[in-house]
Amino acid sequence: MSDTEVAFVTGAAQGIGLATAERLAQDGFRVVAMDRNAQRLQHEAARLSGLGLDVVAATVDVCDRASVVAALDAQARVDVMVCAAGIYNDARFLDLTEDAFRRMLDVNVIGTFIPAQEAARRMSEGGRIVTISSRGALGGTRFAHYVSSKAAVIGLTRAMAMELRDRRIAVNSVAPGFTDTPMTRSAPPEMFAAWEQLEPGGKAATPDLIANAIAFFAAPSTRFITVQTLFVDGGKSLGGLSI
Ligand code: NAI
Numbered sequence: 001m002s003d004t005e006v007a008f009v010t011g012a013a014q015g016i017g018l019a020t021a022e023r024l025a026q027d028g029f030r031v032v033a034m035d036r037n038a039q040r041l042q043h044e045a046a047r048l049s050g051l052g053l054d055v056v057a058a059t060v061d062v063c064d065r066a067s068v069v070a071a072l073d074a075q076a077r078v079d080v081m082v083c084a085a086g087i088y089n090d091a092r093f094l095d096l097t098e099d100a101f102r103r104m105l106d107v108n109v110i111g112t113f114i115p116a117q118e119a120a121r122r123m124s125e126g127g128r129i130v131t132i133s134s135r136g137a138l139g140g141t142r143f144a145h146y147v148s149s150k151a152a153v154i155g156l157t158r159a160m161a162m163e164l165r166d167r168r169i170a171v172n173s174v175a176p177g178f179t180d181t182p183m184t185r186s187a188p189p190e191m192f193a194a195w196e197q198l199e200p201g202g203k204a205a206t207p208d209l210i211a212n213a214i215a216f217f218a219a220p221s222t223r224f225i226t227v228q229t230l231f232v233d234g235g236k237s238l239g240g241l242s243i
Contacts (some may be wrong), residue, residue: 004054007073007218008032010062010115011085013041015181016132017212020082021045023215025053029080034060034071034115058078062111068118072121078207082130083112086149088183093144101145108149109156116171118158126163126168130217131157133175134140135233155230161227165219170226177233180204200234 007024011017012033025048035041035050039057045057058071062085068078072078087107091100116129136143138151154173161171178184178199183191196204213232216222231237 001076002030004028004030005220006030006032006077006081007113008034008072008078008083009073009082009084010034010060010111010120011083013037013044014207015084015183016083016176016207016210017084018044020084022048022053023208024080024082024218025227027053027215027219030054030075030216032056032071032075033060034058034062034068034085036061036171045112046234050237060115062115062118063106065114067119068115072122077125077218078119078122078127079125080128080130082132082214082218083113083115084132085111086132086183088143089144090142090165091145092142095156097143101148102114103124104145104149108146108161109152112153113156116156120160120164123169126223127170128218128220128223129160129169130170130214131166131171131173132169132175132214133157133229135175135177135231135237138237142172157229158227165226168223169223170217170223172226173229174210174213174217175229175233175237176205176210176233177236178204179210179229181207181208198236205232205234239240 009021012021041057045068048055051225060067133153134150157173157192
């Protein structure tokens with residue numbers, strides 16, 4: 001078996017997942033970049049390979065177990081799984097539909113559970129799993145379904161970590177604050193600007209700042225740290241919640 005550790009990153013076609021794929025490849029991992037957006041994923045994986053990084057693309061829907069299994073089984077080893085795929089949309093609580101709520105839970109929670117479980121089953125030598133929650137897990141307005149999904153990710157992370165610690169699998173979560181990605185840029189520009197003003201220092205985080213925290217939990221030297229949720233939000237989780 002090759003000595004090079006293999007890291008899988010879901011949601012890697014853009015935003016935080018893409019920044020994480022690049023960072024983990026720079027850190028020496030072979031990276032399997034997974035996303036359902038095949039076209040953008042191929043483009044970004046080719047760009048990173050062109051930089052001399054060991055990155056391969058796998059088209060995966062995180063809610064489709066067969067596609068996750070195929071991506072994992074194409075590699076000789078599984079050392080790290082980063083579950084960064086996720087969706088967000090706005091809805092006032094009084095208008096929120098069951099369909100929107102179920103879809104949010106499906107992608108953000110079940111879409112974390114499936115890759116994490118399949119990875120853990122293959123981590124025969126131990127490993128690290130990193131989930132992506134959100135500062136939004138603490139609460140907020142206009143997105144009760146997202147808040148619920150990201151609070152569930154923290155619960156899932158803690159439960160997985162406790163069950164997997166005897167198998168030497170560390171499981172931690174990174175909870176970003178407002179970050180400049182295609183997800184947040186899909187909001188109208190004036191709304192993005194207004195949200196950004198609410199951040200410490202009046203600036204959104206950049207995806208590489210979040211990838212830095214993910215890379216910390218993904219590193220072999222961090223394997224004794226588990227069951228943790230790390231808020232990466234410039235300190236806003238201590239107060240001034242709005243989004
Ligand atoms: P993004 O929307 O820019 O990128 C998400 C990626 O996930 C996309 O490439 C999309 O194609 C992929 N994806 C979505 N559903 C998928 C599925 N079923 N199967 C496979 N891939 C799928 O989002 P961003 O901002 O990079 O967010 C990444 C993670 O960080 C998400 O879990 C998000 O909830 C979380 N987060 C983001 C924050 C932000 O301010 N951008 C703040 C806190 C958490």
